[in-house]
Amino acid sequence: MNSQEAYTYCRDAAERFDRDRYILTLAAPAGLRPALWAILAFNHEIAKVRDVSTGAITGHIRLSWWRDAMVDGKYSHEVLTALRDAIMHHDLPVSWFIALIDARMRDADNTPPPALDLYASQTNLPLLWLFRRTLGSTDDDNTLNHLATAYGLTGLMRSLSYFIRHDDRMLPLDVLSNIGIAPEQFSHIRAGDKLSSYVRSVARQAQIHLDQAVPQDRVFKSMKKMTGLYLKNIYRAQCDPFNPKYNRAIPFLGLRILIQDH
Secondary structure (H helix, E strand, O other), X not given: OOHHHHXXXXXXXXXXXXXXXXXXXXXXXXXXXXXXXXXXXXXXXXXXXXXHOOOHHHHHHHHHHHHHHHHHOOOOOHHHHHHHHHHHHHOOOHHHHHHHHHHOHHHHHOOOOOOHHHHHXXXXXXXXXXXXXXXXXXXXXXXXXXXXXXXXXXXXXXXHHHHHHOOOOOOOHHHHHHHOOOHHHHHHOOOOHHHHHHHHHHHHHHHHHHHHOOOOOHHHHHHHHHHHHHHHHHHHOOOOOOOOOOOOOOOOXXXXXXXXXX
């Protein structure tokens, strides 16, 4: 497979499995989008460890395979073909890809993160670093960290009912204790005032980070706009992840994100 075919594969993967961030790439100059799609396709491959692994061992094997592939370049994969081309053309540090892999080890173990905001940052900030390098953006680390944390926290809350259904133990231990649930009972969490109160506190925390992010690049401005729209949805649903309105699709999301004053 040549690099052009590999980029097409990555574009299709990004559009299918990470549609929100795929929409964000459309705010980038057309010539830079293929590299962003390769980054997103890589991120999808390591992020899906929780869904495709049958246990911690297989999860770690999958993540180790990607680590070895990035460090040694000895494996073949459509995503790797595109990614190696993007790394060469945009001088992308392999260490940032490794940071994303390391951040997913918790997913393989299915252990509660010690702090949700830290997990949100660790699984999103290196991705934004890679975007910044590709885009040639001047946005600083402080802005990107706030944006990564806000986007990550909002995404985690939006996915909370999915995590509960699939017993993906995403909430920190102190939160589970406050709700009155042991980690092994995670899938038994039900709607209630304590859960909604926690979601509201996380949404508030995400909004604080979002307000402190003042991005300059059009892609990052679009990410801030998208995150704000999703936070409004959460509040409209009374911060109840089991409310049908909670994850309701936003009409004309792409247009609302991309056609705006930048």
